[in-house]
Amino acid sequence: MSHSSVFATLTTASVIFSTLGINSKAAAQSLTVNNTEVTNYAQSVLAMEPDRQQAFEEIKKMIGEKEIPKIVCNDVNSMSSLPRKAMDIAVNYCNRSQKIVENHGLTIERFNKITVEIQNSSDLKRQVYNTLLRLQNTSDKSK
Structure with a gap:
């Protein structure tokens, strides 16, 4: 993965929960x-x-040309404007994401707090960015 791809992933992590996400109030x-x-x-x-x-x-x-609304995993109301099948996709994504987070040793609450802190701390953002690079480089070498 290139540096720009990792940056995009980190940027996505910082805003991953603005669309299809978990409430990150902290x-x-x-x-x-x-x-x-x-x-x-x-x-x-x-x-x-x-x-x-x-x-x-x-x-x-x-949903076609319409803008996808802000979807927050632990706020059912945020999905209410979606068609039923789209809502099912969002709910399935949220459930899979929660399992992924838990399988990597974090609670959703802790994950959300870290997400908020990344937005507030350039040091933490840099640390996560460097970790993403390292993990991606390790993954690329093992292929």
């Missing part, structure tokens, strides 16, 4: 995130991204 105080959590977060984001893209494209095809 307190404004600074959050301490250890190296294991950074790695788990990055692995989760990389694992979720293909599903997110696929779900987004499928929903986009279903």
Whole structure:
């Protein structure tokens, strides 16, 4: 994966929950995130991204030219304007994403807090970015 692709993935992680996401409300105080959590977060984001893209494209095809509304996984009302099949796609994505996050050793609450902190901390954003690069490089070499 090129540096621009990793940057795009990180950018997506920072806003991954603006469309097809999990509510990322968190307190404004600074959050301490250890190296294991950074790695788990990055692995989760990389694992979720293909599903997110696929779900987004499928929903986009279903609703046509209309703009996809902001979908928040733990806010059923955010999906209420979607056609039934599109809502099912969003719900399935949300369920898979939660499992991915949990399989990588984080709770949804912790994942959301880290997402918010990335938006507020250039140091954490850089750390996650570098971890994404490292993970992607490792993945590319193992292929």
